[in-house]
Amino acid sequence: MTSDTTQPNDRNNATGKLPPGMVLGPDGKPCKICTAFRNWKPAEGQQAQNRKQAQDAKAAAVMAAAASGTSSQARPDVRPENCPPDVEVLGRSTWVFLHTTAAYYPDKPSPTQRANMLNLLHALPVLYPCSHCASHLGEEMQVYPPDVSGRIPLSRWLCERHNEVNERLGKEKFDCAKTDERWKDGPSDGSCD
Ligand SMILES: Cc1cc2nc3c(=O)[nH]c(=O)nc-3n(C[C@H](O)[C@H](O)[C@H](O)COP(=O)(O)OP(=O)(O)OC[C@H]3O[C@@H](n4cnc5c(N)ncnc54)[C@H](O)[C@@H]3O)c2cc1C
Numbered sequence: 001m002t003s004d005t006t007q008p009n010d011r012n013n014a015t016g017k018l019p020p021g022m023v024l025g026p027d028g029k030p031c032k033i034c035t036a037f038r039n040w041k042p043a044e045g046q047q048a049q050n051r052k053q054a055q056d057a058k059a060a061a062v063m064a065a066a067a068s069g070t071s072s073q074a075r076p077d078v079r080p081e082n083c084p085p086d087v088e089v090l091g092r093s094t095w096v097f098l099h100t101t102a103a104y105y106p107d108k109p110s111p112t113q114r115a116n117m118l119n120l121l122h123a124l125p126v127l128y129p130c131s132h133c134a135s136h137l138g139e140e141m142q143v144y145p146p147d148v149s150g151r152i153p154l155s156r157w158l159c160e161r162h163n164e165v166n167e168r169l170g171k172e173k174f175d176c177a178k179t180d181e182r183w184k185d186g187p188s189d190g191s192c193d
Pocket of ligand 1: 088091160
């Protein structure tokens with residue numbers, strides 16, 4: 001277990017210079033992929049530039065619509081789906097991939113399958129784009145090395161690592177007895193069949 005349970009948000013807030021929830025990257029600058037979209041507040045200069053770009057794009061869209069005789073689209077209230085991911089979208093997608101891959105991992109994996117699974121998991125602390133997420137995971141993996149001996153132990157190991165993140169973020173822990181139901185079989189009432 002990591003000794004540093006401080007959230008990067010707390011660390012950043014301690015400086016009193018960043019908006020709540022904004023996270024710094026290893027280069028000391030605000031880290032977009034480490035920050036939830038709702039907490040991402042570009043600096044004033046950047047905001048002005050973004051506003052100008054948005055206004056220019058809107059004006060161009062109005063002119064194009066007028067020229068083609070169609071009405072212009074209003075700017076959506078919610079973030080369009082084709083925007084780059086924030087820390088939450090990236091996290092959710094990664095968990096879906098990891099839990100599902102574990103759920104379909106063989107009960108008796110071959111040496112090659114074990115080695116590839118280990119490579120996949122060990123790559124995360126090195127390559128995962130959210131740097132503080134990656135380093136927390138790396139610390140966790142040193143204390144709790146991945147168990148790739150079979151589907152069930154791997155799913156449990158992953159569930160426990162996910163629960164560590166849930167706990168750190170103040171979320172409820174997931175019942176690890178339910179990983180197959182959530183990621184493979186679906187509920188017994190058949191609502192997902
Ligand atoms: C390796 C990794 C490290 C991360 N570290 C951070 C971090 O340090 N700081 C940060 O802000 N965000 C981090 N994230 C993102 C964070 O975990 C969430 O993905 C994000 O906050 C969105 O949460 P969510 O509530 O949508 O559900 P998620 O936590 O993304 O979960 C998706 C779904 O998985 C299921 N689930 C939940 N817990 C478990 C479990 N234990 N086992 C099996 N299934 C489960 C639930 O059905 C849930 O709806 C990390 C993500 C990853 C992949």
